[in-house]
Amino acid sequence: MTGHDAKEKTNGSTSMIRDAYWPSDRPEPEFEGRGPYFSASDEAILAQGRDRILDIAEKHIRRIGHRKTTVADIASDLGTSRANVYRFFPGRAAIDNAVCGRVVKALTEIAFSIARTDATASKKLVELLNVLHQHSRRTLMEERPIHELFVAATNENWATMNAHSERIRAILEAIIRQGLQSGEFQAENVDDAAQGVITAFLPFSHPVLVAQCFQEEDEIAASVNAQIRFIMRALGKSDRRGTEASEATLAATANSDPDYLSHFSVPVIYECS
Structure with missing residues (x-):
């Protein structure tokens, strides 16, 4: 999602930082289209979200390889949707x-x-x-x-x-x-x-x-x-x-x-x- 897309979705008023929710109901950020209200605490939440995804991805890659690991596998282990994963990474290659x-x-x-x-x-x-x-x-x-x-x-x-x-x-x-x-x-x-x-x-x-x-x-x-x-x-x-x-x-x-x-x-x- 581009910064322009993010602005349209939020009407330019707020960041999308609170749009992605994990099973814990703790808000997680989007990693693109941060907008002018992206704070230091949001950065920390972003890093935590990325690390959680990468922890799971690395586990799967070490077990079955990167070509067989899918975004669906990662999302399933996290107990979330693929859409939430895509908020942090644009695709599996990333x-x-x-x-x-x-x-x-x-x-x-x-x-x-x-x-x-x-x-x-x-x-x-x-x-x-x-x-x-x-x-x-x-x-x-x-x-x-x-x-x-x-x-x-x-x-x-x-x-x-x-x-x-x-x-x-x-x-x-x-x-x-x-x-x-x-x-x-x-x-x-x-x-x-x-x-x-x-x-x-x-x-x-x-x-x-x-x-x-x-x-x-x-x-x-x-x-x-x-x-x-x-x-x-x-x-x-x-x-x-x-x-x-x-x-x-x-x-x-x-x-x-x-x-x-x-x-x-x-x-x-x-x-x-």
């Missing part, structure tokens, strides 16, 4: 996009936590690449419906997946820039170096390529190690000792934040030696 954003947010937060540590740039880079690979492999092996969601999001250029990719790229650029400043890395251009790392590591992080290049654990570990060594050499890192992923750092972080590695059940930390 719901799928938002659920995808929710899931990748956890990975982005872990990537940021790696970048904020006091470790050397080379250790941060290796740790980040390991985490990106673990995440892709875990979803492929243990959460196939989520993996299929990522494949669709990547192939169809969903906004949330594109935003996630840009955040990961920005983190890579920051790590590479740190390495250049400390003398660990050598590169003429940070942007080109980051793109080179992303391209070189695609077989181990891209959801489609990870599925196509499925290998046994020992084989994939050797392949990841070899590719990380290649990346580090390409960045001008000649001291191999500096390229090892620090298990001690990972363990210390996990102890201080028990949820840090809970997203990654594949118990493998690959090292460059």
Whole structure:
């Protein structure tokens, strides 16, 4: 519904914030056509309504996949009508996009936590690449419906997946820039170096390529190690000792934040030696 439609429906006098009612009889807002009377409390109600829908949608997607999940399924679980769901999201595609954003947010937060540590740039880079690979492999092996969601999001250029990719790229650029400043890395251009790392590591992080290049654990570990060594050499890192992923750092972080590695059940930390 456009802002003009909302104005016609309300005669331009009040917001439609109170038009959608849930089984609890608590008023829930419409997410478009807010009008001039949309308040901060309405924003909070809106966020709660969206979260309730996404909680249910994610549950269904994890169980049967995003293509089989319907707005009718979501509305039924909420005990409301499809029309009320559409007050928050224009369609199922928007719901799928938002659920995808929710899931990748956890990975982005872990990537940021790696970048904020006091470790050397080379250790941060290796740790980040390991985490990106673990995440892709875990979803492929243990959460196939989520993996299929990522494949669709990547192939169809969903906004949330594109935003996630840009955040990961920005983190890579920051790590590479740190390495250049400390003398660990050598590169003429940070942007080109980051793109080179992303391209070189695609077989181990891209959801489609990870599925196509499925290998046994020992084989994939050797392949990841070899590719990380290649990346580090390409960045001008000649001291191999500096390229090892620090298990001690990972363990210390996990102890201080028990949820840090809970997203990654594949118990493998690959090292460059």
